[in-house]
Amino acid sequence: MSEVFTEKQKKVGHMRRNRTIVNTVVYIVLVVLCVIWLYPIVWIILNAFRCEYNNQGKLIGIVVSNYIPARFGFDNFRKLFTETLFAQQFLNTVIVAIFSCILSTLLTLATAYVMSKIKFRMRKPFMNLAMILGLFPGFMSMIAIYFILKALGLTQTLFALILCYSAGAGLGFYVAKGFFDTVPNALVESAKLDGATQAQIFARVVLPLSKPIIIYTALLAFTGPWMDFIFARVILGQQNVELHTVAVGLYYMLYDAKADGNVFTVFAAGCVCVAVPIVTLFLCMQKYYIEGATAGAVKG
């Protein structure tokens, strides 16, 4: 009897040692992966605070000799806000982001709610149409949108850009619809029995329960204009630098025809200015983001 016991104890001890070894390996792999994933980010941040100048007194551009700057400072940020149009472009992006966030969220939620909770005759055809339209590459219609805006005399304004970002938002209703599907129908039915109109059911019964999906939709709509680069570039035109959003502005800082390779550290400072608010927002809203993203993936 006692022999069996020791055998078992031995086995348990063996397994424990095994697990420690595996866990150590997992830790090492995870740390290595974290380093790989953080490497470009840290590199950009270090460059943003790099205060080094070359012999001609110009900014030094990309440095390959030392990762850690010889001198830290805010020179790049000062240059960014005084010598480039970054402040103006930042303001543009804030305006576009706020308005398209409000518009897109309203459109998306309204469409998703109707598709989920109201059974009307054209519902299925609408859903199929939305799916088909979603399969056309967005860039194909982009150039046509440019022509249409030109015909309307709207091109090259921030208003046009806001319209571009939010007008089609209703088509992206899938994730929000998935959420509304999980709100029990019994709730809607009982409100109806109590004499509530459809509008009241939406505003007083379902919306108060939908905080996560409202935040998720708004978060994506708000961050979209900060990340998009193609639409803004085409709609606003290359020469209207004072209208550009940050993504376009920063791209041209590096890759314009008259761009100069020495401004890389200023570009890095601009990246930090854009990324810090967005990343903070994401991390604060992490819970809702994960909820929305996973719901969308699982339900399709």
Next chain:
Amino acid sequence: MTNLLAITQTGADWLLAVLIIVVIAQLLGIVCLILAHYKKLGAVLKAVKNWFVSVGRAIKNFFVKLGKGIARWFRNFHERFMDGSVGTKLSHFFMGAGNLYHGQIFKGLIFLAIQILFVLFMALSPAINDTPLGFKALVNFGDLGYIQGDFDPDNPPVDPETGMPMVVGNSMLILLFGVVTLGVIVIYLFLWLSNIASAYKADTDSRFGAGATTFKQDLASMLDSKFHTTMLAPTILGVTVFTILPTVYMILVAFTTYGGWSASEGQTNFGWAGFQNFVEIFTNGSNEIGQRFLPVLLWTVIWAVFATFTNYFGGIFLAILINRKGIKGKTLFRTVFIMTIAIPQFISLLAMKNLLSGGGPINSMLMNLGITDAPINFLGNDPTNQNVTLARTMIILINMWVGVPYTMLMTSGILMNIPSDLYEAAKVDGARPFKIFCKITFPYIFFITTPYLISSFIGNVTSFNIIFMLTGGGPAVAGYKAGQTDLLVTWLYKLTVENSNYNQGAVIGIITFICTSILTLVTYRRSKAYKEEDTFQ
């Protein structure tokens, strides 16, 4: 030096070979899993047969249903006309007559105003930028106002009959306004039908119910029984103007001669080309899309398969590592990876591009370590020493940097939802961790995330940022716009935005649509998520 370069190049080939083997192994694994799921090959064959049979049946049912629906619609239309009051009969010709007949003054006047506006719009053909809408737009639609040959816009050709300078057609606007006019007609027909329906409803209401509804009641119903119309109206408006109209426009552009040198000069005089642009793709024509279509399509497919599966399995692997029992600091690890999702792609991609550039830190590090004595042209951005395989491999690896955290996030939640008694049972039976992964973890994740896998595949077919920011499509192919790493969509961008070859770009857009829609039709419509769309409530 050349030797070392050759070594790094073969290194890249090896890397790609390994990647290929990994992905093929993964695909085989999935096939095996599915086979195991179906137990016998016979069952699989039967399933395939059933699939074709059911598709055939579905197509047949669709047409039968459509025919019946149309027949019923005409019968109803006829019955309604015969059964309706004088007002209803009149409203087939004068919109709003039925409503006015029943004292619904406001509603009737609105319908009447719509009809008058429509007639005025069609008859008067208002012009914007010298291009008419309405009836004249439909007339112009036939030839798009095309004038043969090149001409000087400031000195337009003279009409031989009148001797007056001819109005030079702005074909771009003519085409656009033709589409707009057709759209207006469709909307008008819809309103005309709803006008008849509204008149007939007023008939039945006053005959059987509490009398025709008042304007106030109609307004109130907008928030109740017609709430869906109110809610959908802004979306329909926005989508019509900013999605449907541009898409229809670009589809039509694919059948025109709009593009090339004259278009890039700002000239918008073009005509219909029929299927010419499509024929060139499939007959290997002498121009850009004829020559470069197949290579670009092939690379798009390779890219989409690799990008999807490397991200998918990388993400699952990472999620399993982070969620492993006994690993501390889960939140910290997860936050690091979520942070990389939040950083705008143009920042991380441009950072990567500069890190990997010829004079960038990674190359200087490799040179300092003596691994290579000349900068490696990772992304093919330098015109010398270009290596296609290396550039393609790097793109796929960098895409993993971008996409793996996202899959990790997605699968983390699913991993935590796998019932733990499944694992307990497997352990009692003495299963090894690898077997547990193959038999429990992976099938569970796979069957739940199938819709995600499909949508991310489509997302990769139409992914733009990575290629555009990293390589810009390069290494270039001499004489053509489409480079070695260009996908269909980046090519589309180059053709339209950068080179004004609008018709060729539109053809590529349509082909991309066909690729993605076939994929969707085959997989998505058969998935549970679609079929049981409204059962899970």
